[in-house]
Amino acid sequence: MKILTGNDLKNGRVIWWDGQGWSFHVEDAVDVGDQGETILKQEDAACRVNGGYALDAELDAQGKPRPAHIKDRVRAYGPTVRPDLTLKPADPNAGTWVI
Amino acid sequence: MYKYDQYDRAMVQARVEEFRDQARRRIEGKLTDDQFKPLRLKNGLYLQLHAYMLRVAIPYGTFNGAQMRKLAHIARVYDRGYGHFTTRQNIQYNWIKLEEAADLLGELADVEMHAIQTSGESIRNVSADQYAGAAADEILDPRPWAEMIRQMTNFMPEFSYLPRKFKIAVIASPIDRAALRWHDFALRIVKNDAGEIGFEVYAGGGMGRTPFIAYKIREFLPTGQILSYMQAVLRTWNRNARRDNIHKQRMKILVHELGEDEFRRQVEEEFQHFLTLHQDFPQAEYDRIAAYFAPPAFETGLSEEIDRSDPDFALWVDRQTVAHKAPGYAIVNISLKPIGQIPGDISADQMDLVADLAERYSFDDIRATHAQNLVLPHVRKQDLHAVWTALHEAGLGEANLDLVTDIIACPGLDYCSLANARSIPVAQKISERFADPARQQDVGELKIKISGCINACGHHHAGNIGILGVDRKGTESYQLLLGGSGDEVTTQAKITGPGFDEAGVVDALERAVERYREIREPGEKFIDTYRRVGMDGFKEAIYG
Numbered sequence: 311m312k313i314l315t316g317n318d319l320k321n322g323r324v325i326w327w328d329g330q331g332w333s334f335h336v337e338d339a340v341d342v343g344d345q346g347e348t349i350l351k352q353e354d355a356a357c358r359v360n361g362g363y364a365l366d367a368e369l370d371a372q373g374k375p376r377p378a379h380i381k382d383r384v385r386a387y388g389p390t391v392r393p394d395l396t397l398k399p400a401d402p403n404a405g406t407w408v409i
Numbered sequence: 410m411y412k413y414d415q416y417d418r419a420m421v422q423a424r425v426e427e428f429r430d431q432a433r434r435r436i437e438g439k440l441t442d443d444q445f446k447p448l449r450l451k452n453g454l455y456l457q458l459h460a461y462m463l464r465v466a467i468p469y470g471t472f473n474g475a476q477m478r479k480l481a482h483i484a485r486v487y488d489r490g491y492g493h494f495t496t497r498q499n500i501q502y503n504w505i506k507l508e509e510a511a512d513l514l515g516e517l518a519d520v521e522m523h524a525i526q527t528s529g530e531s532i533r534n535v536s537a538d539q540y541a542g543a544a545a546d547e548i549l550d551p552r553p554w555a556e557m558i559r560q561m562t563n564f565m566p567e568f569s570y571l572p573r574k575f576k577i578a579v580i581a582s583p584i585d586r587a588a589l590r591w592h593d594f595a596l597r598i599v600k601n602d603a604g605e606i607g608f609e610v611y612a613g614g615g616m617g618r619t620p621f622i623a624y625k626i627r628e629f630l631p632t633g634q635i636l637s638y639m640q641a642v643l644r645t646w647n648r649n650a651r652r653d654n655i656h657k658q659r660m661k662i663l664v665h666e667l668g669e670d671e672f673r674r675q676v677e678e679e680f681q682h683f684l685t686l687h688q689d690f691p692q693a694e695y696d697r698i699a700a701y702f703a704p705p706a707f708e709t710g711l712s713e714e715i716d717r718s719d720p721d722f723a724l725w726v727d728r729q730t731v732a733h734k735a736p737g738y739a740i741v742n743i744s745l746k747p748i749g750q751i752p753g754d755i756s757a758d759q760m761d762l763v764a765d766l767a768e769r770y771s772f773d774d775i776r777a778t779h780a781q782n783l784v785l786p787h788v789r790k791q792d793l794h795a796v797w798t799a800l801h802e803a804g805l806g807e808a809n810l811d812l813v814t815d816i817i818a819c820p821g822l823d824y825c826s827l828a829n830a831r832s833i834p835v836a837q838k839i840s841e842r843f844a845d846p847a848r849q850q851d852v853g854e855l856k857i858k859i860s861g862c863i864n865a866c867g868h869h870h871a872g873n874i875g876i877l878g879v880d881r882k883g884t885e886s887y888q889l890l891l892g893g894s895g896d897e898v899t900t901q902a903k904i905t906g907p908g909f910d911e912a913g914v915v916d917a918l919e920r921a922v923e924r925y926r927e928i929r930e931p932g933e934k935f936i937d938t939y940r941r942v943g944m945d946g947f948k949e950a951i952y953g
Contacts, residue, residue: 322505361442381826
């Protein structure tokens with residue numbers, strides 16, 4: 311599947327295209343098929359995303375999107391060396407999802 | 410230290426307002442990302458994996474308590490409570506919001522700091538010996554020259570759109586603590602046979618994907634001709650640089666393609682031209698700048714005695730303090746490498762503490778080192794126990810300077826958008842593996858440097874043991890390198906052989922260290938043993 315990511319223009323946070331808008335959570339990402347370029351073009355023009363791009367992902371055991379490349383998984387989770395700064399600070403196993 | 414005059418203040422404040430307008434226009438959609446990117450980079454603002462990252466310049470690594478306290482304030486208000494000291498004596502923040510960046514820069518300007526030329530194709534922060542003005546072995550304080558170079562290269566039109574970034578270092582000691590020959594352009598202040606002060610000049614060094622060690626291109630340059638000479642070097646590069654290929658734009662490529670002799674010939678030709686323009690600094694200008702770096706009022710008649718009855722304190726004194734030129738004083742190194750922690754990271758509370766200690770015990774003087782540590786340069790020996798106690802209580806009392814756990818590591822794939830692999834977890838695992846103080850002391854000086862990609866921000870080429878993270882079909886892999894150094898005998902590390910996974914590279918490094926312990930001769934450091942036996946002496950131990 312193809313999903314879309316980028317950074318929020320104003321605050322720089324990592325965001326994922328959920329079909330209607332942008333979410334901070336990769337679990338919300340949807341398969342955009344071959345529409346990625348079109349969506350990114352219109353979202354960039356509307357200043358709702360910075361540095362947007364499409365990437366490959368697959369569904370994990372829970373049926374949620376998991377980016378194919380480790381770099382995007384680090385983006386989705388946060389720095390593996392500071393779990394307290396990630397989106398799931400209370401989940402001790404969240405880091406293993408990255409690796 | 411240098412204090413802004415009305416021109417500095419006006420320029421920096423104008424730059425803040427200019428950036429405020431640029432950021433506003435970007436947020437309003439009046440600038441595209443492509444248009445805005447070079448503008449934000451000129452102000453040190455990157456877009457990294459998780460957010461915008463701001464790199465703040467600390468000229469030649471010198472700053473004071475008020476500035477450190479402001480950095481702590483920025484960490485709390487604009488970031489997430491911490492900062493990260495870099496290998497260019499700067500500090501960077503990882504969680505900056507574009508909509509707040511101009512306010513942040515305004516706060517920096519309030520304490521005479523900025524982020525200008527910490528990115529982009531410009532002359533970057535001029536680095537210097539972190540012991541400048543305190544070292545017992547220096548000829549004179551190199552910082553006035555570093556400051557003059559900073560002034561003549563900030564905002565200079567000819568240097569504003571260079572082919573690539575350009576890094577300069579200045580030292581004044583026979584011992585190289587600034588990795589001089591890994592710079593594009595470097596100066597060592599020397600005294601000639603006639604007793605005159607001048608510069609030994611190096612050019613063409615750099616790390617990155619194509620590492621080169623700088624050539625010495627001049628034995629002796631009169632200090633008063635430095636502006637002309639630097640302009641000659643930069644113009645020679647600017648004129649000949651391979652602007653058609655980003656990987657060949659650094660000056661090191663030109664120097665090594667032309668060859669040492671031809672590069673020197675062209676520089677000397679330009680130099681003779683610049684001398685006729687009489688643009689160099691008058692002595693009065695040097696004197697004006699040097700006055701800012703006058704030595705503090707060191708007390709006399711101080712005791713040299715240190716009460717070593719506390720073994721932990723004694724260990725710290727032996728490891729973390731260095732001879733000072735003033736009797737009764739010591740240079741204190743503060744480790745930002747607590748066991749198992751992130752190299753170079755420091756919390757806002759720890760920053761405040763260091764600011765307090767600097768003001769109380771070190772003439773309000775702090776240094777950042779290229780090895781991602783801090784220095785209090787002027788501490789009375791009688792105050793060392795109080796300083797150690799405060800540092801120890803704040804988690805900054807590690808006694809590991811230049812030891813196996815004093816690791817340089819770039820942010821790597823945990824933060825950096827260019828990285829291929831994570832650096833910090835590898836550093837943490839090595840640190841934990843060698844946590845035993847007795848083992849560290851037994852291994853002795855061993856400089857480990859880790860980069861998460863070939864851009865080499867973690868200086869792996871200069872590591873006695875270097876580690877380079879690479880992307881191997883979507884998974885992290887690590888190459889091990891041996892034999893690099895950034896000292897007076899600068900050498901480039903060599904790859905040992907096939908790479909390892911994260912756990913494997915830590916094991917392999919440990920095997921290399923154990924091999925060294927088996928074969929070292931009395932008094933040999935790791936790098937000495939490597940130079941004596943070469944790669945073959947280690948390879949079997951590493952790969953079995």
